[in-house]
Amino acid sequence: MGSIVLHTYWRSSASHRVRIALGYKGLAYDPVFVNLLEGQQRSAEYKAKNPMGYLPCLVLDGVPYVESVAILELLDERFSEPALLPEDPADRARVRALVQFVNAGIQPLQNLVVLEQVGEDKEKRLAWLRHFIGRGLGAFEALLARYEGELGLRGPFAYGERFTMADVLLVPQIYAANRYGIDLEPFPRVRRANDAATALPFVAAAAPEAQPDAKP
Ligand SMILES: N[C@@H](CCC(=O)N[C@@H](CS)C(=O)NCC(=O)O)C(=O)O
CATH class of the missing domain: 1.20.1050.10 (Glutathione S-transferase Yfyf (Class Pi); Chain A, domain 2)
Known part of the structure; x- marks a missing residue:
């Protein structure tokens, strides 16, 4: 398994989703904290990762992925067990x-x-x-x-x-x-x-x- 970095904020509900999914799949990650109340998500540096200026951003093997549901689907496809979606x-x-x-x-x-x-x-x-x-x-x-x-x-x-x-x-x-x-x-x-x-x-x-x- 490669490296996993999650740009997250404790009260970001979309980041919370990805934290749950990573835990469900037993995947360890390094957090990078982005303070929403201080507006860090709107910095040029962060927007280079997510042009919408939203958390979360998951960096998998050095590649950034945004939109939490797209990230959940990616995790489910890359790390299939245990699955997040039923088979049927x-x-x-x-x-x-x-x-x-x-x-x-x-x-x-x-x-x-x-x-x-x-x-x-x-x-x-x-x-x-x-x-x-x-x-x-x-x-x-x-x-x-x-x-x-x-x-x-x-x-x-x-x-x-x-x-x-x-x-x-x-x-x-x-x-x-x-x-x-x-x-x-x-x-x-x-x-x-x-x-x-x-x-x-x-x-x-x-x-x-x-x-x-x-x-x-
Ligand atoms: N559809 C996006 C929504 C992301 C989102 O709304 N993130 C919020 C935190 S939960 C955010 O970063 N908001 C920053 C802002 O409103 O400035 C996703 O699921 O990733």
């Missing part, structure tokens, strides 16, 4: 739908660059975050309920008995939901999946508070 194409599509509910439907709306456009008012930002995260988690819960009805999937993870890429996306999203005080009571399947995943040691090791750059 229909199952893969259903897991990928859960992945995209978070990746496309929720997380982009909670990004710093978007919140800056919402305005400086903290209450306004919080209302925005609660609206879009709550809306997206409601859809995630509804899709889990549909899979339960159609396929008999009853957890403990998001897509049945095995940990998948859907769990990799869900855990950081629930971390953010808790951070912004979102009521998770209406989402029992989401809570069950998050509880099952966060009980796993490699998921706990990837948690924001467990990172060396975490601030109290």
Whole structure:
């Protein structure tokens, strides 16, 4: 195995995804800490790695890769066991739908660059975050309920008995939901999946508070 470097920030949910996936696959990496609050992601040096100015960036054998879901797919293809996606194409599509509910439907709306456009008012930002995260988690819960009805999937993870890429996306999203005080009571399947995943040691090791750059 070659070298793996991860440009990360403790509270970056997209970096959190990649930390979980690396832990799941038992891959050691060297972290490079990029402080989002200090704007280090917008430096010319970092933007040479990711022109969007977003974390994470994974450097594998000296080659930089960006966009967390593309990175997860790359890791799954390069280091196939244990797998992040089921084998059956229909199952893969259903897991990928859960992945995209978070990746496309929720997380982009909670990004710093978007919140800056919402305005400086903290209450306004919080209302925005609660609206879009709550809306997206409601859809995630509804899709889990549909899979339960159609396929008999009853957890403990998001897509049945095995940990998948859907769990990799869900855990950081629930971390953010808790951070912004979102009521998770209406989402029992989401809570069950998050509880099952966060009980796993490699998921706990990837948690924001467990990172060396975490601030109290
Ligand atoms: N779709 C991207 C999203 C990445 C992203 O939004 N990163 C956030 C942290 S979680 C970021 O770096 N934001 C910096 C900013 O808004 O200035 C991915 O999945 O990698």
